[in-house]
Amino acid sequence: MESSLEFSGSLGSVSSLASRCRTFKVLVIGDSGVGKTCLTHRLCAGEFPSRMEATIGVDFRERLLDVDGEKIKLQLWDTAGQERFRKSMVQHYYRNVHAVLFVYDLSCPSSFSGLTSWLEECRQNSVRQEIPRFLVGNKTDLRESRRSDGLVSQERALDFARTHHMTFFETSAKSSPNAVEDVVAAIGAKLKGQKKPSVSSPPAYSGSFKLSNQKNPEKDVLSCC
Numbered sequence: 001m002e003s004s005l006e007f008s009g010s011l012g013s014v015s016s017l018a019s020r021c022r023t024f025k026v027l028v029i030g031d032s033g034v035g036k037t038c039l040t041h042r043l044c045a046g047e048f049p050s051r052m053e054a055t056i057g058v059d060f061r062e063r064l065l066d067v068d069g070e071k072i073k074l075q076l077w078d079t080a081g082q083e084r085f086r087k088s089m090v091q092h093y094y095r096n097v098h099a100v101l102f103v104y105d106l107s108c109p110s111s112f113s114g115l116t117s118w119l120e121e122c123r124q125n126s127v128r129q130e131i132p133r134f135l136v137g138n139k140t141d142l143r144e145s146r147r148s149d150g151l152v153s154q155e156r157a158l159d160f161a162r163t164h165h166m167t168f169f170e171t172s173a174k175s176s177p178n179a180v181e182d183v184v185a186a187i188g189a190k191l192k193g194q195k196k197p198s199v200s201s202p203p204a205y206s207g208s209f210k211l212s213n214q215k216n217p218e219k220d221v222l223s224c225c
């Protein structure tokens, strides 16, 4: 696992840096293949990756945001959609989470039906109702080329979002960077209004945390903006 920044210094320096930039942990979940990695890559690197492999465990990416003059850092936890690549790690994903992004593929209705299991996983891991939730229907670029009965309609998704108190977006990690930026802005705006993450909130990472690495990444590195 890599870390983006390592900090060794006095506690005073840490707290002054931390007060300048709050870090929020944003968990990205959804079925395998819906585009979680591509979306988080687009959010953090501003581009659509040319080659993708299934995520194993979790990948970390970061995005700095300026929300009304305040700098905040989103630490995106891009988790594996495949059960076999995530099972023993799940409780780590949910610890100290500040927001959850539920992703489905709007050209794959089974990934939308699968959202109920992701909600259930959140419930089992005690994600509180106040934690902001975002519903993202990805791959809008495929809408034109598919028959409408093979698509998840906006009405159906909106209804689901209302029922589960989620903010709803449709995006294409591939071809609509503006829609992806709207998601980032909405997350930033929601989180900025929250009180400061506790001192023990997770540090920032970029890299991977695979199933073979059973250490708690939150203990490994302390980093600030």
Ligand SMILES: Nc1nc2c(ncn2[C@@H]2O[C@H](COP(=O)(O)OP(=O)(O)OP(=O)(O)O)[C@@H](O)[C@H]2O)c(=O)[nH]1
Pocket (backbone or CB within 6 Å): 030, 031, 032, 033, 034, 035, 036, 037, 038, 039, 052, 053, 054, 055, 056, 079, 080, 081, 082, 138, 139, 140, 141, 142, 171, 172, 173, 174, 175
């Ligand atoms: N057309 C289209 N394809 C996309 C889009 N986003 C992702 N893909 C493709 O969908 C496939 C899966 O993307 P990933 O980002 O790896 O999906 P994932 O949800 O991270 O999958 P897991 O790591 O297995 O959980 C890849 O072939 C991507 O190129 C999109 O917006 N439009």
